[in-house]
Amino acid sequence: MQILAEIQTTAHELAKHQKSISVAEFFSKNRHLLGFDNPRKALLTTVKEAVDNSLDACEEARILPEISIEIIDMGGDRFRLIIEDNGPGIVKKQVPNIFAKLLYGSKFHSLKMSRGQQGIGISASVMYGQLTTGRPAKVTSKIHKDKPAYYCELVLDTQTNEPDIKNEKNIDWYRDHGTKIEIDLEAIYQRGQQSVETYLKETAIVNPHATIIYTDPKANQIIFPRVTDELPAETKEIKPHPYGLELGLLIKMFERTTAKTIQQFLMDEFSRVTTSVAKEILEKAAIPPKTSPSVLTRESAEKLIKAIKKTKIMNPPTDCVTPVGAELLERGIKKEINAEFYTSATRPPSVYRGNPFIIEAALAYGGELPKDKQAKIMRFANRVPLLYQQGACITTKSIAATNFKSYGLNQPRGSLPVGPCVILVHIASVWVPFTSESKEAIAHYEEIEKEVKLAVQECGRQLGKYLSKKQRLNTELKKRSYIEKYIPHVSKALKLLIDLTDDQQENVNEILKDLLEETRGKIKDIKHTNTEYDADFAKIGAEEPEDDNEEEDE
């Protein structure tokens, strides 16, 4: 019996330590999941969460965004971040939840393209600020010019994941409407690749309708003015597509739905299910259309899912995701990068796990880009630049898996291509699957991988055409230069042999040149066989023919 007591103790002893974990405690201990791995990244993450929210709010309210970001150096590794927008504002009751409660927001339960989606970001920033400096966040929000602004100071209680309002009042504020948040946090300010500057610059590229005013810790002000007064097309919320449906979810939906018949259920709850599609599915599943969803069993649900997979259903509507657009993307990359060749591609919408998405890619080559380095990758998701975790991103994997050798670039096996090249990829989706809550990399869904590859290949093929054309032209120019080199010698010899005048000699030169063009074609024509690359080839044509061999002649 002593053994009994002892062994019981083992399981019972272990049981004593088994308990619930608060979600705020979880993320506070795992703060790197939220993008707070280190003080430098913490600064960027906080700016990013606030700016993303501001852009989303403005677009939802159809207001042209004007966002100001100010970073103030408080000394001793402390910074104050002030982010202010001209958005619709937030109603008083929701302010504490939005800014100081994890997993609270408007976008999680809907399928709609937006920057935020999880209801974590800005509250996590508030939590990080309070953990590192002990100070509450200060929020000001105004929803109409005839109403006062609401001001409060907020702390997140990590044990309960509830907001704790430290101080609240109505105040005067110069704006008609908008939101301002002030967060003190421990951080490191540093310029360069993964900095606030880079993030804002790239944000401006893919959000040309926003004006962004940035004041850095040295009080330098940078303004990214809007270049268009047109807001991106309003994105619509969609219902889930039947192709992504899973058994467990379907069973739960049977319980929750208000639809009286299974046919109505299918048509109400999913996108692209018309009467005839619903009938086809139900026929294949051998379920009478008038059956009430509430009486359906797990077996019926299985049959239904099998039937859905066998039924041809239209892809989800495309107006729920708005790409940046190939043209704008190319313009963006041109503004950013000084290259000699640009191309871009926008794929048709596709679906992963029932969620529509669109992949766009752009590529810049040559010019001032470094020749001996890995291609630079620029990644965007729903118009937000992704600056961290490149190695973890499906876009990186897809690019590495694309054969760039066939497009004329070097590429070590399984790696990114090497050469003077920038590759930009944008995913627009009603639900972007990130690899972590910090939303830095896209998760590995096969459908996404495939689309990225196709988009990148499209750009790659254009690059390949350009490079082989460039090569052909160079070869032709080189050959021609060899022949052209002989023309004066021939005419000179003729002059000596048959006593030509200078004019006659010049004439012979012309004739021989014409002859050359007759046999090898006009330079102009060669350059114009592919009209797309006019500008670039005009540049090449203007260059002197290569002179490697002239040196040998001397």
Added chain:
Amino acid sequence: MQILAEIQTTAHELAKHQKSISVAEFFSKNRHLLGFDNPRKALLTTVKEAVDNSLDACEEARILPEISIEIIDMGGDRFRLIIEDNGPGIVKKQVPNIFAKLLYGSKFHSLKMSRGQQGIGISASVMYGQLTTGRPAKVTSKIHKDKPAYYCELVLDTQTNEPDIKNEKNIDWYRDHGTKIEIDLEAIYQRGQQSVETYLKETAIVNPHATIIYTDPKANQIIFPRVTDELPAETKEIKPHPYGLELGLLIKMFERTTAKTIQQFLMDEFSRVTTSVAKEILEKAAIPPKTSPSVLTRESAEKLIKAIKKTKIMNPPTDCVTPVGAELLERGIKKEINAEFYTSATRPPSVYRGNPFIIEAALAYGGELPKDKQAKIMRFANRVPLLYQQGACITTKSIAATNFKSYGLNQPRGSLPVGPCVILVHIASVWVPFTSESKEAIAHYEEIEKEVKLAVQECGRQLGKYLSKKQRLNTELKKRSYIEKYIPHVSKALKLLIDLTDDQQENVNEILKDLLEETRGKIKDIKHTNTEYDADFAKIGAEEPEDDNEEEDE
């Protein structure tokens, strides 16, 4: 007033959609965060979560683990996973929480080295199973031979994150104690790099005290028998180290502590704070040692943290993290990889954010490893192999940032080295910072990056020594072979000139060879200048001298 109504509507309209998100809904929608990106990975993740739990439970109860894993193909992309262990079992009351409630466990609130830490893994697997197949998980657990086993079927309610017990009873079970879990899930079974086999094989390497019995879907059984009866040293729970302390946490600790004085508080709540250390900190912070923590302000907390940073405090105790050990690691890698050179290094314990950790590395070179590929990286965290997200892992980044050219390997700028090389890295810590809940990659903490680099450099230097030695030896052997080639010719010429007998000629050969050894040293001695590499160089010595030049001679 119409405008007022309208603009109010914008903020109010938005407010309608702002609501709480259940943690289970969150992870169900973001299941890739938990390692369920695709059906193939889902299978591995589920096996991994169950096996990790079994190993942890056995070790905690000081039982030599015996774990069986069975995968049964149910047809139509469905598999049944049955994982059974001889662990201490789980008390009835806790079974539903452990297996069907996210964020519930024993390890989150403690600082102790273990495989599980978040209280998410196995419940996430149960949730994935029910979402894809609609079936509950079946758990059997027995805590003593004189008691019946407890059996139940579990579903996780995603809206409440609470377990829902579908069926429970006491049953007979042949074991004295242990736990068995059965999960049906949609999955893809595939052998190869990131498969269940690889995971179990690598698990066996770093857990030589465990017996693992694996039955694959084709009913093949693979047994990895234990090779030692010695359990890893028992790991101890530690208190946080003062160096990782943050302001927000400290303020909260002031509120919660039962210590009456601030000096007692420091000594009770932290590791490595002795009376004299506590006094030194408080003197530097200008806080009287007898002050009650409850009266301390945010300003005092700030002073305290500054004082802690200025005080020299011993590193955290090292007995809370047990490395695999350089020797075992090298043995493990030798068993796995057929190479010509092996080395390993275990770093002394270090600290990130107050958490002690140890980095170990091992390196294998040459032999049958492919010459033109990137070095293979094998990653482990607390004895668990990490098979996904290599690109996102700090170990990969650290290895890429190490200059392998100086150790004699090729390395494209910013990439992993290229060559016949395998690099293994193990992090052991009381709290491993993963980049996501699926625990596939280590987050980017500077302290960890530094330690990985140092460990890898240590291995790199050994490799460098070996390679330059190998090179020197090859050069010497080549030179010697040139000279040796002339010896017979010289003796033959002498024979003809001065009419030597065959014996005399042989003698001349010997004398000349002795002369050669006198001037250039004995082959044996050259090989022995670095005794560490005896075995390897003996192999080289046994080879014929290189014969590139013989061909020229012919």
